[in-house]
Amino acid sequence: MILLRLYFLILFSSVPLIYSLYTYGSIKSIGNVSLIYLRNIVYFVYFRKIALCGILIMEVTIMDEKKWEIPRGPAATAAKNKYRDKNYDRMELAVPKGMKARVEEIYKELGYASKNAFVVDAIKEKYEHDTGKQWS
Numbered sequence: 401m402i403l404l405r406l407y408f409l410i411l412f413s414s415v416p417l418i419y420s421l422y423t424y425g426s427i428k429s430i431g432n433v434s435l436i437y438l439r440n441i442v443y444f445v446y447f448r449k450i451a452l453c454g455i456l457i458m459e460v461t462i463m464d465e466k467k468w469e470i471p472r473g474p475a476a477t478a479a480k481n482k483y484r485d486k487n488y489d490r491m492e493l494a495v496p497k498g499m500k501a502r503v504e505e506i507y508k509e510l511g512y513a514s515k516n517a518f519v520v521d522a523i524k525e526k527y528e529h530d531t532g533k534q535w536s
Contacts, residue, residue, distance in 0.1 A: 493519070 471479070495503070507518035524535040 503515060503518065507515050510518065512518040512521070527533075527535055
């Protein structure tokens, strides 16, 4: 995220006035460009209609974004395994040759995020179709 400040200093008046404008935005790296250069740009502006001469100063400040580190190491692995064991049951599925590849094609065609999500939905749908009861 960048913070952009624009200052306009009116010259040749009895009391110098400073007007400040704030704009927020973000800079994303393009390709291999990882360095962003900080520049202060000074423009000399002359307003003919109001007969004022001024200086427009733009100050750009690059603010660091918070980056959350993904926990790694044996303690993190143990915590992930504990969560998985507590919340999920594992089940192995044996299918005839060639069916695995066909299931991969089908779940992608239907827009499922994973084979697992497709298989779970298929099991629930089959149960509801055969029994007439809703899966709970």
